[in-house]
Amino acid sequence: xxxxxxxxxxxxxxxxxxxxxxxxxxxxxxxxxxxxxxxxxxxxxxxxxxxxxxxxxxxxxxxxxxxxxxxxxxxxxxxxxxxxxxxxxxxxxxxxxxxxxxxxxxxxxxxxxxxxxxxxxxxxxxxxxxxxxxxxxxxxxxxxxxxxxxxxxxxxxxxxxxxxxxxxxxxxxxxxxxxxxxxxxxxxxxxxxxxxxxxxxxxxxxxxxxxxxxxxxxxxxxxxxxxxxxxxxxxxxxxxxxxxxxxxxxxxxxxxxxxxxxxxxxxxxxxxxxxxxxxxxxxxxxxxxxxxxxxxxxxxxxxxxxxxxxxxxxxxxxxxxxxxxxxxxxxxxxxxxxxxxxxxxxxxxxxxxxxxxxxxxxxxxxxxxxxxxxxxxxxxxxxxxxxxxxxxxxxxxxxxxxxxx
Amino acid sequence: xxxxxxxxxxxxxxxxxxxxxxxxxxxxxxxxxxxxxxxxxxxxxxxxxxxxxxxxxxxxxxxxxxxxxxxxxxxxxxxxxxxxxxxxxxxxxxxxxxxxxxxxxxxxxxxxxxxxxxxxxxxxxxxxxxxxxxxxxxxxxxxxxxxxxxxxxxxxxxxxxxxxxxxxxxxxxxxxxxxxxxxxxxxxxxxxxxxxxxxxxxxxxxxxxxxxxxxxxxxxxxxxxxxxxxxxxxxxxxxxxxxxxxxxxxxxxxxxxxxxxxxxxxxxxxxxxxxxxxxxxxxxxxxxxxxxxxxxxxxxxxxxxxxxxxxxxxxxxxxxxxxxxxxxxxxxxxxxxxxxxxxxxxxxxxxxxxxxxxxxxxxxxxxxxxxxxxxxxxxxxxxxxxxxxxxxxxxxxxxxxxxxx
Numbered sequence: 001x002x003x004x005x006x007x008x009x010x011x012x013x014x015x016x017x018x019x020x021x022x023x024x025x026x027x028x029x030x031x032x033x034x035x036x037x038x039x040x041x042x043x044x045x046x047x048x049x050x051x052x053x054x055x056x057x058x059x060x061x062x063x064x065x066x067x068x069x070x071x072x073x074x075x076x077x078x079x080x081x082x083x084x085x086x087x088x089x090x091x092x093x094x095x096x097x098x099x100x101x102x103x104x105x106x107x108x109x110x111x112x113x114x115x116x117x118x119x120x121x122x123x124x125x126x127x128x129x130x131x132x133x134x135x136x137x138x139x140x141x142x143x144x145x146x147x148x149x150x151x152x153x154x155x156x157x158x159x160x161x162x163x164x165x166x167x168x169x170x171x172x173x174x175x176x177x178x179x180x181x182x183x184x185x186x187x188x189x190x191x192x193x194x195x196x197x198x199x200x201x202x203x204x205x206x207x208x209x210x211x212x213x214x215x216x217x218x219x220x221x222x223x224x225x226x227x228x229x230x231x232x233x234x235x236x237x238x239x240x241x242x243x244x245x246x247x248x249x250x251x252x253x254x255x256x257x258x259x260x261x262x263x264x265x266x267x268x269x270x271x272x273x274x275x276x277x278x279x280x281x282x283x284x285x286x287x288x289x290x291x292x293x294x295x296x297x298x299x300x301x302x303x304x305x306x307x308x309x310x311x312x313x314x315x316x317x318x319x320x321x322x323x324x325x326x327x328x329x330x331x332x333x334x335x336x337x338x339x340x341x342x343x344x345x346x347x348x349x350x351x352x353x354x355x356x357x358x359x360x361x362x363x364x365x366x367x368x369x370x371x372x373x374x375x376x377x378x379x380x381x382x383x384x385x386x387x388x389x390x391x392x393x394x395x396x397x398x399x400x401x402x403x404x405x
Numbered sequence: 406x407x408x409x410x411x412x413x414x415x416x417x418x419x420x421x422x423x424x425x426x427x428x429x430x431x432x433x434x435x436x437x438x439x440x441x442x443x444x445x446x447x448x449x450x451x452x453x454x455x456x457x458x459x460x461x462x463x464x465x466x467x468x469x470x471x472x473x474x475x476x477x478x479x480x481x482x483x484x485x486x487x488x489x490x491x492x493x494x495x496x497x498x499x500x501x502x503x504x505x506x507x508x509x510x511x512x513x514x515x516x517x518x519x520x521x522x523x524x525x526x527x528x529x530x531x532x533x534x535x536x537x538x539x540x541x542x543x544x545x546x547x548x549x550x551x552x553x554x555x556x557x558x559x560x561x562x563x564x565x566x567x568x569x570x571x572x573x574x575x576x577x578x579x580x581x582x583x584x585x586x587x588x589x590x591x592x593x594x595x596x597x598x599x600x601x602x603x604x605x606x607x608x609x610x611x612x613x614x615x616x617x618x619x620x621x622x623x624x625x626x627x628x629x630x631x632x633x634x635x636x637x638x639x640x641x642x643x644x645x646x647x648x649x650x651x652x653x654x655x656x657x658x659x660x661x662x663x664x665x666x667x668x669x670x671x672x673x674x675x676x677x678x679x680x681x682x683x684x685x686x687x688x689x690x691x692x693x694x695x696x697x698x699x700x701x702x703x704x705x706x707x708x709x710x711x712x713x714x715x716x717x718x719x720x721x722x723x724x725x726x727x728x729x730x731x732x733x734x735x736x737x738x739x740x741x742x743x744x745x746x747x748x749x750x751x752x753x754x755x756x757x758x759x760x761x762x763x764x765x766x767x768x769x770x771x772x773x774x775x776x777x778x779x780x781x782x783x784x785x786x787x788x789x790x791x792x793x794x795x796x797x798x799x800x801x802x803x804x805x806x807x808x809x810x
Binding site: 057 | 422425426456459460462463464466467468470471472474475477478481482484485486488489490492493499500502504505549550551
């Protein structure tokens, strides 16, 4: 089927009945312009948090299968309401849960991965001339149990649907107008980018730019899904994320800041093969994502390993490391939060040496201490004290002249 | 499988996290006493009404398929929370939606009827030693769309499950301690009945006693499901509803009062075959339940038909009758609300003539006008002004000496 557009509206865009009606009007305009439309929606506003609160009033540690059963109702409410709004405005529409679509996932509750998606029912409904509203963030496993996809779940649902449906565009509608050179709340003169590469977007997404979840960008890149980030409150063109290499590649496209960072260190581990494996597989077993990793050789055949994690995983990480560190016979562990990761990202960096040095110089000028450094082909990240992070971002935005991009 | 108990907890019993934990404790006690337990729960407190309000903020007339999609989330929330509570207290448990169980219904959204129920998954989970929590009020139709069962839906789910699982008892746990000779809020000295027949309960349920929905009683009667109505707040024995004929059958077992009544009349209909069929099939097509029906022959080959409906169906009934009455060439229609139906019910009535006369006499003594009368083998119902209904109930309770039952 041609002319398929997948749109994804986040929780803010459907937070109230009034906003749901606005979104409905916008979808209808697009439909009347001749498009076949599949819409993915998140739960209304803070309703997912409200459900989590409710679960925590029952037990501090709710079983993950039942948590998914509970949380998936949030999206089911918003798809029903959005379908009602569209039907009341005179367009034919149907809402579908993930189980009804056939969004099949693995069995890892609360952070399931999509395995495959049936297109039969969606295509049949589109052929009947209906707008199809799909619940984001959820799936169904081999036991017919409801799963949820975890963070960035609705973006991932949208991109996966756009891929299997061969949509001409996957639009992520959100409360910002696109991807900016930095967070406009931190950098006053941050600029909106017209285009950005998947790779840059992936680094920015990973770095906490929060516009798009890295999982969804990765998926879009892998399956070459054309992606646009745009505002749900106005009709302005947003930022297109593509594979296209630009003629004049920008050296640095953005400065990102992630404040949700804690650091964990294991000291004095007897250095032998498999040490890193032991630590990080134990963390992976608990589903804890590890970000920056630094290992140094120290004296007397002992080594230190430091890494960063999301703040909310600090408690669980502490438990895991206590056990593993004893097994490894290390000298001790240490934890720190109140940290932030400041990064510069740009696909052109690879051809321009000295970019990292320029970043370190800028931080040195501000007298900001760097706790960890990691780099890739297209980014440099520095871990700094959280209370100095915004200064650092503004300085880097200015040093790399992003206000003139 | 032996020793299966099906319990149903209504919305009041699971209205708060605290109450959910109480219910969980009670279920666990029963489990540890060696029973295999299937629990049906309704949505928490007023949450169904809240969802309906939300829908009405979108559109005054939400499409019924999407309304079912929306409303079914209420029960999904409570099954997840109850399962969390039970698991946190150390028992193995699983929650299942109607789609996961396989509660198959027809396609009439918002008032679907159960067609059949798969027992495979429930029995498999019970065999694993798990307590099974099932979402009440909902089903799934042949298109895999979610349906809801309408009023009394959760009771009906419980009885239907008890039937297919061949449960030894279906317990309806509610905010009253059983079935009373009359509404204790109206009649101060109303008594709790130890047993009642399906037939009596059916009449009482239909008459607005609100303890059990008539659909569920009908179903229990049809499939001989042993039923108990009891309190969810204490462990007292409730009222058992059975097929057993009592040695000394009570003449009158209860006095009921239904205030949710409106009356509709069609005047001067040319009297020919099929007139009643035309009127009541048109109402049935809209799913409007008609209760008391009275037809009188009048002069010149014309007839009048009056009947009662639930107040909330008055608007729709008005529309249907306007059209049908024109087609039939009748002289006009009339509507009235502010009415109540007062009834006496008793399986022994059939062998005791003069019971109806005693009722009419009691109402005459209070100078209460009777607008319509209907009778069955085991009940007599009178339609009276709503503002006189409670007086009438108290008088009848006393005249038939129900305080000494």
